[in-house]
Amino acid sequence: MKAAATSPRLAAALAVAEVSGRGRSLTTALPAHSRGLAESDRGLTAELVYGTLRWYLQLDFMLARLLKKPFKAKDADIHALLLVGLYQILHLRIPDHAAVSETVAATAALGKPWARGLANGVLRNFLRRRDELMSAASADREADSAHPAWLLDRLAEAWPEDWPAVVAANNAYPPMTLRVNRRRLDREAYLARLQEQAMAARPAPHTDAGITLERPVAVERLAGFAEGEVSVQDGAAQLAAQLLAPEAGQRVLDACAAPGGKTGHIAEIAPGLATLVAVDREPERLADVQANLARLGLTAQTVAADAADTAAWWDGTPF
DSSP, X not given: OOOOXXXXXXXXXXXXXXXHHHOOOHHHHHHHHHTTSOHHHHHHHHHHHHHHHHTHHHHHHHHHTTOSSOOOGGGHHHHHHHHXXXXXXXXXXXXXXXXXXXXXXXXXHTXXXXXXXXXXXXXXXXXXHHHHHHHHHHTSHHHHHTSOHHHHHHHHHHOTTTHHHHHHHHHSOOOEEEEEOTTTOOHHHHHHHHHHTTOOEEEOTTOSSEEEESSOOOGGGSTTTTTTSEEEOOHHHHHHHHHHOOOTTOEEEEESOTTOHHHHHHHHHOTTOSEEEEEESOHHHHXXXXXXXXXXXXXXXXXXXXXXXXXGXXXXXXX
């Protein structure tokens, strides 16, 4: 029986287990396990999930040295929960005792009381052996970089001088970047609005409508978000629609469209399109596309299908 998400640690563990063990998309797994949480807990849950997956190879390296034997597949949730516990201790400012006690408490909701003592023992053993394990991880190429060896090799081959900087950037916290809906207002007007709210921000480089916040905030605090005046979208992702430069009368396809950032952006900058089709193979994720379009007051044809299986959804008219 799937445990209900009653705490940030539990929700994070369930999401991490689905992504790492079952290959589920993070953009699907995280919302699915965050729905039952208080709004104030969702930020911590997201931090725990993203951080644990970002540093997965480092954390798993250490956990393997704290366990007598690996977990069975049916206990992937406990494995994920311990990784979440280690992430809190190593990378967050949460006090050690709180990270341990809250992580141990989450075992009860998983219906696995036997794991309580194990979780407590593993995390407390890590606190005793922290320096030793961190030293071992720093000597291991994958654990130290939190990147698989094959990717490190490819990066070093492509950028012999710069690959360490690429790895460091991959492990850094991404900035929170917004996209102003230029159908409603321009970037300068929204920057002024942020200034009125005492939110430091600057134009995102290379973008026409991007704004990077100095500090992330909950979307509920963003003026005009619910009304579709602004969306959250990485600066690099904003370049897709900008470089596509769609024009009135064209037919445009957004394959693998969820959660809908690029679909919405295309609809914003090209109101006279003949057709805009958003395809995604996961119906749950396609609902996110529809919700984002509704918030923006825009429309597109949404199709739940594998974009590569054109016979199942495409009428043959070129895009």
